[in-house]
Amino acid sequence: MKRKRSTGALFVLPALVLLAVFVFIPLIGVLGLSLTDFGVYSLADSANLHVIGAANYWHLLRDREAWQALETTLVVVVVGVPATLFLSLVSALMIESIAERWRGMFRTALFVPVVCSTVAIAISWRYLLNTRFGLVNHLLALLGLGAPDWLGSPHLAILAITIVVVWKGFGYGMIIVSAARKEIPDELYDAARIEGAGVHQRLLRITVPMLAPTLGLLALLDVSGYWQLFAEPYVLTQGGPLGSTTSLLLLMYERGFRWWRWGAASAIAVALTAVMWLFAWVQRHTRAGWRGE
Amino acid sequence: MRSAFDRARALAALGAAMLACAGCTHAPCGLTVWAIGSEADALERMVPGFEASHPGSSVCVQELAWSSAQARLLSAVAAGDPPDVAQVGDTDIAMLVTLHALRPERHIADDFFPGALQVTRFDGVSYGVPWYVDTRLLFYRPDILRRAGFDRPARTWNGWLKQMRAVRRILGPGQYALLAPTNEYEFLEVLALQEPAPMLRDGDRYSNFTSTSFQRALSFYKSLYQGHLAPRVDDRQLVNLWWEMARGDFVFYVSGPWNIGEFRRFLPPRDEDLWMTAPMPGPDGPGVSIIGGSDFVVFRASHRVRLAREFIRYMLADEQQVRLYELTGDLPARRGVWRLPPLSTDIKLQAFRSQLERVRPFEAIPEWDEIMDGMRRMAARVAAGDATVRGATARFDRTVDGWLAKRREFLARSRFPAAMPPRGDSLGAKAR
Amino acid sequence: MAALEIEHVEKILRGGQAVLRDVSCSARDGELLVVVGPSGCGKSTLLRLVAGLESVTRGVIRIGERTVNELPPQQRDVAMVFQNHALYPHMTVYENLAFGLRVRGTPRARLDQRVRLVAAQLGIEAMLKRFPRELSGGQRQRTALGRAMLRNPSVFLLDEPLSSLDAPLRAELRRELAALHRSLGATMVYVTHDQSEALSLGQRMVVLAGGRVQQIDTPAHVFQRPANRFVAGFVGWPPMNFLTADSFDDVARVPAGQGALEYGVRPECFSARPGGGDDLQLTGRIERIESQGSEWDLELTHRLGRVLARLRPERTLEVGEQIRLWVARGHLHAFDLTSGARVELKP
Numbered sequence A: 001m002k003r004k005r006s007t008g009a010l011f012v013l014p015a016l017v018l019l020a021v022f023v024f025i026p027l028i029g030v031l032g033l034s035l036t037d038f039g040v041y042s043l044a045d046s047a048n049l050h051v052i053g054a055a056n057y058w059h060l061l062r063d064r065e066a067w068q069a070l071e072t073t074l075v076v077v078v079v080g081v082p083a084t085l086f087l088s089l090v091s092a093l094m095i096e097s098i099a100e101r102w103r104g105m106f107r108t109a110l111f112v113p114v115v116c117s118t119v120a121i122a123i124s125w126r127y128l129l130n131t132r133f134g135l136v137n138h139l140l141a142l143l144g145l146g147a148p149d150w151l152g153s154p155h156l157a158i159l160a161i162t163i164v165v166v167w168k169g170f171g172y173g174m175i176i177v178s179a180a181r182k183e184i185p186d187e188l189y190d191a192a193r194i195e196g197a198g199v200h201q202r203l204l205r206i207t208v209p210m211l212a213p214t215l216g217l218l219a220l221l222d223v224s225g226y227w228q229l230f231a232e233p234y235v236l237t238q239g240g241p242l243g244s245t246t247s248l249l250l251l252m253y254e255r256g257f258r259w260w261r262w263g264a265a266s267a268i269a270v271a272l273t274a275v276m277w278l279f280a281w282v283q284r285h286t287r288a289g290w291r292g293e
Numbered sequence B: 001m002r003s004a005f006d007r008a009r010a011l012a013a014l015g016a017a018m019l020a021c022a023g024c025t026h027a028p029c030g031l032t033v034w035a036i037g038s039e040a041d042a043l044e045r046m047v048p049g050f051e052a053s054h055p056g057s058s059v060c061v062q063e064l065a066w067s068s069a070q071a072r073l074l075s076a077v078a079a080g081d082p083p084d085v086a087q088v089g090d091t092d093i094a095m096l097v098t099l100h101a102l103r104p105e106r107h108i109a110d111d112f113f114p115g116a117l118q119v120t121r122f123d124g125v126s127y128g129v130p131w132y133v134d135t136r137l138l139f140y141r142p143d144i145l146r147r148a149g150f151d152r153p154a155r156t157w158n159g160w161l162k163q164m165r166a167v168r169r170i171l172g173p174g175q176y177a178l179l180a181p182t183n184e185y186e187f188l189e190v191l192a193l194q195e196p197a198p199m200l201r202d203g204d205r206y207s208n209f210t211s212t213s214f215q216r217a218l219s220f221y222k223s224l225y226q227g228h229l230a231p232r233v234d235d236r237q238l239v240n241l242w243w244e245m246a247r248g249d250f251v252f253y254v255s256g257p258w259n260i261g262e263f264r265r266f267l268p269p270r271d272e273d274l275w276m277t278a279p280m281p282g283p284d285g286p287g288v289s290i291i292g293g294s295d296f297v298v299f300r301a302s303h304r305v306r307l308a309r310e311f312i313r314y315m316l317a318d319e320q321q322v323r324l325y326e327l328t329g330d331l332p333a334r335r336g337v338w339r340l341p342p343l344s345t346d347i348k349l350q351a352f353r354s355q356l357e358r359v360r361p362f363e364a365i366p367e368w369d370e371i372m373d374g375m376r377r378m379a380a381r382v383a384a385g386d387a388t389v390r391g392a393t394a395r396f397d398r399t400v401d402g403w404l405a406k407r408r409e410f411l412a413r414s415r416f417p418a419a420m421p422p423r424g425d426s427l428g429a430k431a432r
Numbered sequence C: 001m002a003a004l005e006i007e008h009v010e011k012i013l014r015g016g017q018a019v020l021r022d023v024s025c026s027a028r029d030g031e032l033l034v035v036v037g038p039s040g041c042g043k044s045t046l047l048r049l050v051a052g053l054e055s056v057t058r059g060v061i062r063i064g065e066r067t068v069n070e071l072p073p074q075q076r077d078v079a080m081v082f083q084n085h086a087l088y089p090h091m092t093v094y095e096n097l098a099f100g101l102r103v104r105g106t107p108r109a110r111l112d113q114r115v116r117l118v119a120a121q122l123g124i125e126a127m128l129k130r131f132p133r134e135l136s137g138g139q140r141q142r143t144a145l146g147r148a149m150l151r152n153p154s155v156f157l158l159d160e161p162l163s164s165l166d167a168p169l170r171a172e173l174r175r176e177l178a179a180l181h182r183s184l185g186a187t188m189v190y191v192t193h194d195q196s197e198a199l200s201l202g203q204r205m206v207v208l209a210g211g212r213v214q215q216i217d218t219p220a221h222v223f224q225r226p227a228n229r230f231v232a233g234f235v236g237w238p239p240m241n242f243l244t245a246d247s248f249d250d251v252a253r254v255p256a257g258q259g260a261l262e263y264g265v266r267p268e269c270f271s272a273r274p275g276g277g278d279d280l281q282l283t284g285r286i287e288r289i290e291s292q293g294s295e296w297d298l299e300l301t302h303r304l305g306r307v308l309a310r311l312r313p314e315r316t317l318e319v320g321e322q323i324r325l326w327v328a329r330g331h332l333h334a335f336d337l338t339s340g341a342r343v344e345l346k347p
């Protein structure tokens, strides 16, 4: 028995070592850094390195830019995640109703943004959203609508970022939902038809609840992905206009890797991670469902 | 996919890889030189000439990207394994000096633009050799200006304002007198430097953005946007600003020397007369501008100082300075080179030549970039009407004082004062 | 309740494969009709056609007086229990049972009352809050049955409802089902591939093979007078032995008909002792002996092949021993060698 346990430990050891090297040690390092005022001057002379306790966190709490970044990030999460899930679900279900020979083409088309480089996508969208020459405003003009300044106005810029993020993200969910949809036995639909459920009833009472665990998983992935929003605003707007698209991660990047305030940046990183873990924990413990556990 | 720790991890891995690689590339190289972007390409082409004239020497040029150059230099220094020579953007020198990473420079030539030399000097000691320089001035449309009734751009803010208003009247909808992209801080920095009071005070220990000087500069800046003379766009919102300029969408454009090459690249030769350059106007006479560019630095850790200096000297010779201009459009840091063609013959360069004589150096401290970026964001708020000049500068003062806290502590403790020499030295200040 | 009539139904898939060919059969009002046939013969397809989940290529299906060919499933007034239950995994037993009523907008109080009544009838009241994955096979089956019962349909369609259960439970549920059928008085079509289940359950059975009806009759008749060689071989266990006339010791005594015949003898019809005078006699060597409790299964090789006999011998037998077996002429089935059709022998 004892021997068995040590053999087991041997098998998980590589994974543990990897976790330690790539997750725990950096995490503890970042946690430690966040309690100091580590920066360029500390690098020059270690006498300039102080442990300042939670000061970085207190600063964060009183930092307007941090609150704005939090708001920006939350907007993208709160608007973007449901939108992504909705589009993933709808596109997955709609693609099924397309004639088989076109299906692959549509699926690929919708999946392409997922595998494209974010930078390339952001650059294309910058052109699409150009106020004067962009395709988006051109189409709006055809509909007789105004020409909004997508990337120039703070409210629209965050919307534009959300649109780009969702557009890039939902194809992945679509593939996952498609696969999960195929797992639902046809008999369930047959049974429901015999029992008198129409198309909508079958969708709402069978398809959606059967996909719920998958959608829940996707929601977790999307929340954690969007919570770490970085590349889109970095390329599309550099966090502007007026800081309206500076996400928390972008703020952390700027403070850490542009202005070398590692202590302050680490505090943001720790806060980001803590919220993420909190979310995962809540998600785990509220996951109701027929798969039990 | 986008985790903060992934990024940190990637950086750490990169650092480790660099360490390993710095070690491995050192061995066969007589001299390791880090350069950035297109300058690295240019340098690579000039290296064979240097090697030919210095038998037995071999130079390895490693290319960095502008976005990560500072990070790589910083980690190399922190890891104790920097290159022998590096090209450093002149706002980045202060940080390396603060880290004691650089070797003081010897005299190489007498004819550097004084402003360029000054930003490499800390406590009277120079830590870099200016390689090429850059400044900001006006690009403009002479034909439209003439239609509005002016022969050439004004010398003073008031005159310039009058011209812009006049021009605005003859422009169509969606067209503006001035393009000054809101994602660049240099235009406002120029305006602020043109005022007498500096942006930092007490040896760069405290913020001075509430000075009347800065408030005047910011008010002028604000009036340009609020008066609809300039659009509040960042330059990435423009599809092709050279075409747009040629179409008459903008009459003035505050920008730097690389745009000479860009205009020529994007516009056909027959449009050459559609644009011209002129020095910056000032509050009450020809204005100063900023000085930028890159320097060569030699690292303290280098064992090949003699060869490094030979290399720098070679690259600063007339022939190489002209070659650099031809390859990249970078302006030579030595005045003497400007007497040679094509620099002497290109009329669009002449405004740069005279502007470079009238520059005022920035405060060379490690925080400068951050302060300027913060200033840009603060100014964008003011220009958008989200904040008043007075309120925004007061708040910004407090922010900057916070950023400088570490610096004050450092200066109080350290033997090594990384402060700028007094301003009186500056040629630019006298020129006004 | 209503009768079900299936007339000349044909189902040809899009690829041209014929799954059902000219199938006609009917279940009288209140009858339990068993459809039996080997795997893949089209039993499920037949039920799906009746339920309206698929459409017939040709033919007519009538429930009561109505021709339902064109009606969608929910209007056919049928309920179906699927081969693998098809319970909704994300709903509790209660919700599974209530689904149909809920979809049709039954008032809550009435729905609750009906669900509880049926659950009580099936003995699954205690399971109402559980999810299907938390049920045993039998409980799942009962739930599926309950779901069908709650529809209160004219016709129940049961597609191998017991196939996934172990033998004792299957027997128990089979009895319950028969009782249920009697108490509900409902018309049921019960599909199975297990001929013994078919024999024990139905009032009449339809033997299906290769998409065609082979025989429709009561279990006793199907067993005693199989309509063709296939039915003879399929119904009854162990399966019938097929022999040619010269397998027997005295060929001349084997009754002949028109054309070449094949003879069938069920293993249990052999006897180790001569009976009447015109019994046929077959000699063989014992290859294998297998005890079935009070009886023994013997595998013999005779002149032309092998036969299986189920006997109650009076003495111990040994492998390798020569033995003589007798068959009463009345127990001899005869089939046309080419068509396989049953041939009646003259006494």
Ligand SMILES: Nc1ncnc2c1ncn2[C@@H]1O[C@H](COP(=O)(O)OP(=O)(O)OP(=O)(O)O)[C@@H](O)[C@H]1O
Pocket: C013, C019, C038, C039, C040, C041, C042, C043, C044, C045, C046, C083, C193
């Ligand atoms: N959708 C389909 N596509 C192709 N072939 C099909 C389809 N549905 C049924 N078949 C074929 O029709 C025949 C009858 O199928 P069916 O499911 O009715 O058999 P079954 O008698 O119910 O078999 P089992 O006892 O194994 O359930 C099979 O040969 C099957 O391969």
Ligand SMILES: [Mg+2]
Pocket: C043, C044, C045, C083, C159
């Ligand atoms: Mg079947």
